[in-house]
Amino acid sequence: MxxxxxxxxxxxxxxxxxxxxxxxxxxxxxxxxxQPPTEPQVKVNMLxxxxxxxxxxxxxxAALARVPKQPLFATDFEISRGRSTLxxxxxxxxxxxxxxxxxxxxxxxxxxxxxxxxxxxxFSSVQYSFSNDGQNMVETLVLHVRDPKDLIQVSLEDSASAxxxxxxxxxxxxxxxxxxxxxxxxxxVALARCVAEEGAPPPDQSAYEPLFRGAxxxxxxxxxxxxxxxxxxxELAQIxxxxxxxxxxxxxxxxxxxPEKK
Numbered sequence: 001m002x003x004x005x006x007x008x009x010x011x012x013x014x015x016x017x018x019x020x021x022x023x024x025x026x027x028x029x030x031x032x033x034x035q036p037p038t039e040p041q042v043k044v045n046m047l048x049x050x051x052x053x054x055x056x057x058x059x060x061x062a063a064l065a066r067v068p069k070q071p072l073f074a075t076d077f078e079i080s081r082g083r084s085t086l087x088x089x090x091x092x093x094x095x096x097x098x099x100x101x102x103x104x105x106x107x108x109x110x111x112x113x114x115x116x117x118x119x120x121x122x123f124s125s126v127q128y129s130f131s132n133d134g135q136n137m138v139e140t141l142v143l144h145v146r147d148p149k150d151l152i153q154v155s156l157e158d159s160a161s162a163x164x165x166x167x168x169x170x171x172x173x174x175x176x177x178x179x180x181x182x183x184x185x186x187x188x189v190a191l192a193r194c195v196a197e198e199g200a201p202p203p204d205q206s207a208y209e210p211l212f213r214g215a216x217x218x219x220x221x222x223x224x225x226x227x228x229x230x231x232x233x234x235e236l237a238q239i240x241x242x243x244x245x246x247x248x249x250x251x252x253x254x255x256x257x258x259p260e261k262k
Contacts, residue, residue: 128223178191
């Protein structure tokens with residue numbers, strides 16, 4: 001009986017010692033099946049919005065030069081207004097720019113104006129939008145290319161603190177603070193006003209003043225062409241009126257029941 005116990009213990013010890021060798025000699029296919037699948041590679045393109053390269057500056061200048069100054073609009077047009085809940089950072093508030101973004105979603109009133117170009121030019125349509133979330137007012141002008149091969153659209157933006165009215169902002173012709181080119185099959189090209197980061201001097205963007213000035217001129221031109229200064233305040237007033245309770249109608253209250261006489 002003692003011999004049997006010793007033999008069983010020796011066989012178990014031998015099996016444990018040979019286990020790593022047996023596992024190492026397993027076929028390659030079995031070992032690969034136990035490995036976790038490799039995750040797909042993700043390529044991230046970072047835009048240098050504060051100091052684009054010389055080639056990117058040429059592309060921005062060429063796109064701005066092709067924006068029609070006196071376009072012929074088709075008879076079709078669209079004017080819309082509404083209210084939208086913003087849960088993400090606005091487009092104009094990108095890294096390197098200042099602005100206050102609350103932790104909770106904010107509600108913005110917006111107005112959009114869209115016109116079609118009637119001739120076979122580079123651009124097929126233009127869309128202007130104005131939004132106000134109670135802290136920031138944003139203007140965006142987007143021109144869509146008719147037959148996108150390299151360039152898809154040109155976007156111009158500006159922003160201001162909502163300490164004043166929309167009429168005052170539109171009347172002052174707020175200068176453009178951001179230019180963005182969406183390209184087909186290529187990363188976007190962008191230029192934005194950048195402020196100083198903590199402990200660092202503000203970036204020198206004097207070389208890009210002609211581009212900012214050209215974008216500001218286009219914004220001012222299309223404010224006039226689309227009658228923005230008249231339409232936007234009127235549409236925003238309609239949104240404000242819809243959110244207020246109607247006057248002249250009093251709420252009806254149910255009278256308390258009169259106790260019956262016994």
